[in-house]
Amino acid sequence: MRAAEYVRASSAEEAVGLVAGNPDAAFLGGGTNLVDHLKLGVARPDLLVDVRRLPFGGVEQQDGPDGPVLRIGAGVPNSDLAADPVVRGRLPVLARALLAGASGQIRHQATTGGNLLQRTRCVYFQDVTTPCNKREPGSGCSAAGGYGRYNAILGASETCVATHPSDLAVALAALDAVVVTLGTDGERRVPMADLHRLPEDAPERDTTLAHGELVTAVEVPLTDVARRSTYTKVRDRASYAFALVSVAAALDLDGDTVREVRLAWGGVAHKPWRARRAEEALTGAVLDEAGIEAAVAAELSDAVTDDQTAYKVPMLTGATVQTLLDLAAEETA
Amino acid sequence: MTADPVQHTPTPIRVRSVGTRLERVDGLEKVTGRAGYAVEHGADDGFDGALVAWLVTSTVARGRVTSVDTAAAAAHDGVVAVLDHTSAPRLADTDDGELAILQDPQVHFRGQVVALVLAETAESAREAASLVEVSYDVEEHEAELTEEAATYRPDSVNPAFDTDSDTGDVDAALAEAAVVVDEEYRTPHEHNNPMEPHATTAVWRSDGDGEVLDLVDSTQAVHGVASTLAPMLGLEQDQVRVRAPYVGGGFGSKGQPHAHVVAAALAARHVSPRPVRLAVTRQQMFALTGYRTATISRMRLGADADGRLTAIEHRVFEQSSKVKEFAEQTAVPTRMLYAAPNRRTSHRLAMLDVAVPSWMRAPGEMPGVFAHEVAMDELAQACGLDPVELRLRNEPDVDPETGNPWNNRRLPECLHRGAERFGWAGRPAEARATLEGDWWVGTGMAAATYPAYRQGGNAARVTALDGGRYAVAIGAVDIGTGARTVLTQIAADALEVGTDAVDLEVGDTRLPSASVAGGSSGTASWGSTIVAAAQAFRERHGDDPGAGAEVLAEAADDPLGTDVAFHSFGAVFAEARVHRRTGEVRVPRLFGVYSVGRVVNPVTAHSQLVGGLVMGLSAALFEESWRDARFGHVVTQDLASYHVAAHADVRDVDAEWLEESDDAFSPMGARGIGEIGIVGTAAAVVNAAHHATGVRVRSLPVTADHFLGGR
Numbered sequence A: 001m002r003a004a005e006y007v008r009a010s011s012a013e014e015a016v017g018l019v020a021g022n023p024d025a026a027f028l029g030g031g032t033n034l035v036d037h038l039k040l041g042v043a044r045p046d047l048l049v050d051v052r053r054l055p056f057g058g059v060e061q062q063d064g065p066d067g068p069v070l071r072i073g074a075g076v077p078n079s080d081l082a083a084d085p086v087v088r089g090r091l092p093v094l095a096r097a098l099l100a101g102a103s104g105q106i107r108h109q110a111t112t113g114g115n116l117l118q119r120t121r122c123v124y125f126q127d128v129t130t131p132c133n134k135r136e137p138g139s140g141c142s143a144a145g146g147y148g149r150y151n152a153i154l155g156a157s158e159t160c161v162a163t164h165p166s167d168l169a170v171a172l173a174a175l176d177a178v179v180v181t182l183g184t185d186g187e188r189r190v191p192m193a194d195l196h197r198l199p200e201d202a203p204e205r206d207t208t209l210a211h212g213e214l215v216t217a218v219e220v221p222l223t224d225v226a227r228r229s230t231y232t233k234v235r236d237r238a239s240y241a242f243a244l245v246s247v248a249a250a251l252d253l254d255g256d257t258v259r260e261v262r263l264a265w266g267g268v269a270h271k272p273w274r275a276r277r278a279e280e281a282l283t284g285a286v287l288d289e290a291g292i293e294a295a296v297a298a299e300l301s302d303a304v305t306d307d308q309t310a311y312k313v314p315m316l317t318g319a320t321v322q323t324l325l326d327l328a329a330e331e332t333a
Numbered sequence B: 001m002t003a004d005p006v007q008h009t010p011t012p013i014r015v016r017s018v019g020t021r022l023e024r025v026d027g028l029e030k031v032t033g034r035a036g037y038a039v040e041h042g043a044d045d046g047f048d049g050a051l052v053a054w055l056v057t058s059t060v061a062r063g064r065v066t067s068v069d070t071a072a073a074a075a076h077d078g079v080v081a082v083l084d085h086t087s088a089p090r091l092a093d094t095d096d097g098e099l100a101i102l103q104d105p106q107v108h109f110r111g112q113v114v115a116l117v118l119a120e121t122a123e124s125a126r127e128a129a130s131l132v133e134v135s136y137d138v139e140e141h142e143a144e145l146t147e148e149a150a151t152y153r154p155d156s157v158n159p160a161f162d163t164d165s166d167t168g169d170v171d172a173a174l175a176e177a178a179v180v181v182d183e184e185y186r187t188p189h190e191h192n193n194p195m196e197p198h199a200t201t202a203v204w205r206s207d208g209d210g211e212v213l214d215l216v217d218s219t220q221a222v223h224g225v226a227s228t229l230a231p232m233l234g235l236e237q238d239q240v241r242v243r244a245p246y247v248g249g250g251f252g253s254k255g256q257p258h259a260h261v262v263a264a265a266l267a268a269r270h271v272s273p274r275p276v277r278l279a280v281t282r283q284q285m286f287a288l289t290g291y292r293t294a295t296i297s298r299m300r301l302g303a304d305a306d307g308r309l310t311a312i313e314h315r316v317f318e319q320s321s322k323v324k325e326f327a328e329q330t331a332v333p334t335r336m337l338y339a340a341p342n343r344r345t346s347h348r349l350a351m352l353d354v355a356v357p358s359w360m361r362a363p364g365e366m367p368g369v370f371a372h373e374v375a376m377d378e379l380a381q382a383c384g385l386d387p388v389e390l391r392l393r394n395e396p397d398v399d400p401e402t403g404n405p406w407n408n409r410r411l412p413e414c415l416h417r418g419a420e421r422f423g424w425a426g427r428p429a430e431a432r433a434t435l436e437g438d439w440w441v442g443t444g445m446a447a448a449t450y451p452a453y454r455q456g457g458n459a460a461r462v463t464a465l466d467g468g469r470y471a472v473a474i475g476a477v478d479i480g481t482g483a484r485t486v487l488t489q490i491a492a493d494a495l496e497v498g499t500d501a502v503d504l505e506v507g508d509t510r511l512p513s514a515s516v517a518g519g520s521s522g523t524a525s526w527g528s529t530i531v532a533a534a535q536a537f538r539e540r541h542g543d544d545p546g547a548g549a550e551v552l553a554e555a556a557d558d559p560l561g562t563d564v565a566f567h568s569f570g571a572v573f574a575e576a577r578v579h580r581r582t583g584e585v586r587v588p589r590l591f592g593v594y595s596v597g598r599v600v601n602p603v604t605a606h607s608q609l610v611g612g613l614v615m616g617l618s619a620a621l622f623e624e625s626w627r628d629a630r631f632g633h634v635v636t637q638d639l640a641s642y643h644v645a646a647h648a649d650v651r652d653v654d655a656e657w658l659e660e661s662d663d664a665f666s667p668m669g670a671r672g673i674g675e676i677g678i679v680g681t682a683a684a685v686v687n688a689a690h691h692a693t694g695v696r697v698r699s700l701p702v703t704a705d706h707f708l709g710g711r
Helices: A013-019 A034-040 A076-082 A085-090 A094-098 A106-108 A114-119 A169-176 A276-282 A289-302 A312-332 B027-031 B071-074 B124-129 B170-176 B223-230 B258-270 B280-286 B365-383 B388-391 B411-422 B484-496 B524-539 B601-620 B683-693
Strands: A005-007 A023-027 A045-049 A059-064 A067-073 A178-183 A186-191 A216-223 A228-235 A245-254 A256-264 B006-010 B051-057 B063-069 B079-084 B115-120 B131-140 B165-167 B180-187 B200-207 B210-215 B240-243 B276-279 B295-303 B311-321 B342-352 B439-451 B462-463 B470-473 B500-507 B550-555 B567-579 B585-595 B654-656
Touching: A005 A023, A005 B311, A013 A023, A013 A045, A013 B200, A045 B079, A059 A085, A059 A216, A059 B223, A067 A085, A067 A114, A076 A085, A076 A106, A094 A169, A106 B131, A106 B170, A106 B470, A114 A169, A114 A216, A169 A228, A169 A245, A169 A256, A169 B200, A169 B470, A216 A256, A216 B071, A216 B388, A228 B411, A245 A312, A289 A312, A289 B365, A289 B500, B027 B654, B051 B258, B051 B280, B063 B079, B063 B115, B063 B411, B071 B124, B079 B124, B079 B180, B079 B258, B079 B388, B115 B258, B131 B550, B165 B601, B170 B180, B170 B295, B170 B342, B180 B276, B180 B683, B223 B258, B258 B567, B295 B365, B311 B365, B365 B388, B365 B439, B365 B683, B388 B439, B411 B439, B411 B567, B411 B585, B439 B585, B470 B484, B470 B524, B484 B500, B484 B524, B524 B550, B567 B683, B585 B683, B601 B654, B601 B683
Parallel strands: A005 A045, A023 A045, B006 B550, B051 B276, B210 B240, B311 B342, B470 B500, B585 B654
Antiparallel strands: A059 A067, A067 A216, A178 A186, A178 A216, A228 A245, A245 A256, B051 B115, B063 B131, B079 B115, B165 B342, B180 B295, B200 B210, B200 B276, B295 B311, B439 B567, B462 B470, B462 B550, B567 B585
């Protein structure tokens, strides 16, 4: 047996200190991804710091400087968050993204913080007998030229074409959520857009967090536009599969005209992809199929595809059209 | 044990329990967790203090092991031994390239066993296995199946069919045909993935009787494991005892022993008399325990303007492993499914540096009938005929290949009844005719067939017990199908007693010999033998035998004569919905009607047929073992990336059967039901997706991207 020390942290500060002080330490939340990695040999920590019992459990409304926010403790299970009445009523995209993910059993075990920090399911990342720059920097990327159905089409680099697997993160990106962390230098607030990073030449780093920096909460602005929001997840299997592509959207219409729109995509990049170019193209215009297609095309003008990922362009276009037209229909209903 | 078995020709039984819904006799053990699977046996079963074996597998596809550094692994806590090709016990027979592991440094495919670790716990063994450093002389490998590479002509195809067939003049008939379909169809590599991984508990004892290897194995054939392993290990068959009390599925992958059983035996010999437990991991199963080869089918159908076939040609290109040949009989069902005066089939293999393919539920029929039945749908379209009508017009009067009469070919009744129950009538003739909300909706169908086999090599023993009870013993294996239950019913009816008066024993080589739970032949083969033994018992001992009266018998009519064609048939109907914007495919309805002889137990039979339909649905929509030819192994090697149908995909799936009894085939009137449910199902789904969208998909799985113009 490979021995790893297990510590149940009694405070966040203790947890941060333990992990920050040991490059081979890891936080343990729900364990739904990390335990797989321990078995596969992808992760080989010698210290596991269990943060499950820390007081990061609540979901509560708070008044922020820019209006009301929903503060979600990092330890809140995905299943609880999806069932929260405020989430269901005011942030439907969040509830739907959560319920589109994993299985009932996994959602019950998985935490909010852990969901955001889960790692790519690229088959080569998970197979220690093949080269992977994310797992072993400098070893090469097997996914480029290999099994590529889930590969990125935006923001990939020569070193890595992996996609981020979280549904929750895509919804939070659309909602301009802020991630609250605790590090050795104290608390920090990281906008969702800045939490995950593109691979560039350091694909081993999924996020901008320092080693030992602990997610303690997520704050989601309770905006009006978020009331009319939804999540579309496209996949071959009807449940229990990662997205081929996904769309998180929120829409506020003035008649036929878009007053405000939020759009984020999953399954296309190393991070949740906030489609700001598409949002700009749509805002102030009449919402129709042709307009949405043009907006998606503008966002995808930098997309790079191959034989195995070319389908993602029409699929993402179709899914975005469907999502926004459904939201518009909801608004007029 | 009684001496030589009595030869008795079984006669049709008077059914009482057979045909009724007897609950699974082992249901309580299973749902309460008391059923012990292969590595759940300890001191109570003679496996005290078992070590855990963990396999180390090659990370190159071809080459030679130059060194195995076991120092770090051997020094790891709890490790008892590390074996490699230099240190493992020698085998007496190394002819089987798949099974002759740890005997030489050759690496034949990526994922081959190159070492194993024995430790006190699974955790120690697993970690130590990762510490074994194997060095290789790497050689160039070939792992990509292409039509061009498939040039090898096997001597026969599984299990012993002619490789090629050629009747009439196919080319001339095609040249004159009013309508021709000439297309290529592909199926991917698929892995069986039973819920219980392959697993073995083994102990090698030397006692007064000499050496004995005692195994509990997750297998479909206890006698098959013993007869395969014994000569390899230099033992007589009766020195190898194999038990399989409970097995969590096999789908053919446990029909023959794979390398891990040899590994467990070698490990047990090395640490004798300590027992060893070895469970193959899910990832290792993708290299070590068999799979269905990918297939490329070149189909040419010629027909007159009325849709009557004049020519059928089915040329198959598939692969096998250089280290052991397995030729899937993909075109064999094409030889008998429909009438056509001119027919030609062939099988060619690419011999690659890849893992060894083997049996997976309906080998041959599944990929072959997929190709043929999608081609038939294309022919119906080309002829402007209803697909059901096209099949009816091509019914053969006799088996086209042999000229033998059909015993009981009721495909037309399956087609008629299926069409009626499914609501086929009124279907739009044109494709892409129905849009409901955002979903294109269509329906499709396909025929199904599977040969009916009764295997030889079976014997059963009936022993009178006190109080009017009977012990009935046969070394059959219940792999989760319900064999224990239906054999109890058959034995009870054959003895003319209640099922509660029968103590059935199965799953042990100490019981009379039994054939494999495979080829949909188990119930018919074992059941006929039990009937023979029960009838011979009554003849000899009468209705009121003394306790201890006993008969061991074989069915004297095995093998059945070859002058009649015994096959089961079915018709599968599917509704498919394809999202007009995302291409997602869903199958809300799937329905099969089957002619399978008498159904022994409607509950377990329904599970088998519906299970087959679900597995066919899964193959249609999801399953694909993606081999990365650069490395040589399958990279979708877990259930997160090798998708099988989940609950949300399985909606309204149902199966029915014709009420019948095939008394010419077996004394119960039953044929087999284990495999036919997967046959034709993927074709029905693909045909339905075409009807929904107008897009013809000719390769599996039929994923969303096919409908987005991106492929």
